[in-house]
Ligand SMILES: Nc1ncnc2c1ncn2[C@@H]1O[C@H](COP(=O)(O)OP(=O)(O)O)[C@@H](O)[C@H]1O
């Protein structure tokens with residue numbers, strides 16, 4: 001769609017048909033940073049203006065989901081929670097998974113949601129999925145504060161051994177990994193949906209399946225053998241286990257596995273940005 | 288000559304119409320499964336097989352073909368051509384919304400383009416918040432918008448509602464605000480597609496004035512598409528005439544506009560209405576616009592009468608049928624209403640079957656310049672809804688003010704010439 005060259009002729013912009021497969025223009029992306037922040041602000045304002053239920057839902061959703069999990073997986077299936085209070089254990093998994101999955105689903109719909117605006121004005125398309133990831137951070141923060149409140153409540157009760165560990169300083173890293181992982185997987189899906197529209201219907205289902213392959217409703221210690229291997233291959237595992245270790249002092253958190261997650265994330269990010277950049281150029285002609 | 292700021296070299300754009308892929312993973316898998324078992328492709332269209340000649344024609348369309356031009360600093364260039372000529376596609380390439388299939392476009396300076404008003408406006412945000420958002424989408428930094436904010440608000444004329452969510456705005460206010468943002472972008476080149484047609488007459492004038500100021504006053508380059516030939520003539524030094532995706536002519540605005548108006552393109556027969564299938568007993572089969580001598584056309588000058596020919600098909604002997612005609616202007620305001628009983632059209636009234644043709648003629652110098660939409664209702668005095676139909680704004684024609692600059696200075700809905708009689712002078 002664009003190729004900016006600063007050639008001898010001193011043209012500011014040269015538009016051509018073919019662009020290099022790796023023509024990611026970071027300078028231009030940076031120039032549009034105000035747009036990124038304004039889009040985040042828009043999402044934030046719109047979600048508060050539309051309904052009062054919106055912000056309340058921020059709290060109710062993780063609370064309800066965690067309670068349901070606590071009953072089904074905790075009480076009925078009697079799955080271990082590594083000795084943690086059930087509500088807290090599931091809530092940690094739920095708010096983390098929520099952030100990852102909304103990043104993934106929302107960015108996977110980039111072209112569908114923005115078809116109209118992409119057809120009428122040019123700006124670096126990556127701004128849109130980036131803004132989604134940042135906007136969702138707001139919701140995560142609110143839910144995290146809520147989680148923290150519940151955590152303090154349980155820390156003061158003597159019958160549990162819930163405690164913070166040094167790993168809390170890794171929290172920003174956990175967030176960045178989740179955001180980039182959700183973003184890259186979402187971008188890959190969005191690129192594929194330009195060819196196969198019905199893939200969009202599978203996203204929700206796929207995310208659901210992936211959740212069961214991640215220690216959200218059970219601790220990593222719950223699985224053994226070849227199932228364990230699958231769990232270890234999942235880059236989200238170390239993030240969620242790490243988060244639980246950081247705030248509750250339990251679980252199997254191995255800092256080395258975090259490096260694995262970072263590696264997978266970077267590879268996926270690279271692939272997804274290239275793929276997105278490639279389809280982005282032809283997309284507008286096919287709607 | 289001043290330096291060129293925009294050069295298009297051999298630019299072509301091809302669109303693909305029917306895509307080869309069915310665009311569905313389920314379909315592709317199903318097709319694969321059929322092919323694997325040696326069965327016929329379940330999604331192949333009947334009649335598509337081996338018919339290469341027709342297939343080749345239908346799949347690709349060249350929206351633009353080998354376009355070459357260069358635009359110089361400070362020029363105001365009008366782009367004209369009938370619908371489908373490729374004007375919007377050209378602007379889309381310039382604004383990088385889509386990529387050329389071949390060719391190169393070189394640009395000096397920043398381009399601000401307005402292909403549609405209010406792209407990215409969010410209904411829940413206030414006018415002020417939308418100025419920032421829209422400005423940023425169009426490529427402005429926040430600081431720039433801040434600096435221009437007062438000017439933008441003043442130009443838009445919606446100061447009183449600037450902190451109200453835009454969902455409460457009327458469509459006119461919406462357009463004003465959106466144009467105000469784009470017109471105040473700090474760019475060397477301003478590109479505007481046919482967007483002003485939506486505003487009211489006064490605002491259109493204000494916008495055209497602003498574009499004139501941008502090009503003449505500030506020395507910025509302006510490219511704009513319009514059907515308003517008077518605006519092109521008065522605002523532009525140069526016009527580019529496009530036809531079927533090619534550049535037909537390029538030169539002095541007045542000359543090009545005259546060539547365009549006298550040519551085949553003003554006929555644009557694609558705007559005729561045709562309907563051969565209807566379950567109704569009585570329906571409108573065809574409608575066309577013609578000039579005084581019966582030549583089909585859809586662009587008229589104010590000095591020509593506009594003839595509208597309706598062909599009504601009666602499949603069963605319904606009595607008391609009449610046509611009800613409404614003409615609306617670009618704002619969808621009904622400005623003329625008449626029904627066929629006024630003229631007394633005997634045959635359609637009776638219980639005969641067949642095709643009936645009715646003609647009405649709007650005399651010259653009644654309509655001011657602008658786009659007009661034709662609506663017609665086929666009514667029966669028996670009020671039987673199964674037999675009648677109403678078709679709203681199904682056909683449009685344009686009245687152009689090329690010959691009379693006076694028209695453009697009048698704001699009234701009609702622009703007629705009345706017979707001013709001299710009633711004599713009285714000695715005092
Ligand atoms: N996305 C698209 N896919 C297929 N054909 C298109 C697309 N956009 C435009 N076209 C075709 O390109 C031609 C030029 O269209 P356009 O540039 O919109 O004309 P104008 O603005 O002069 O009315 C038309 O024949 C139109 O059908």
Ligand SMILES: [Mg+2]
Nearest residue numbers: 374375376481
């Ligand atoms: Mg157009």
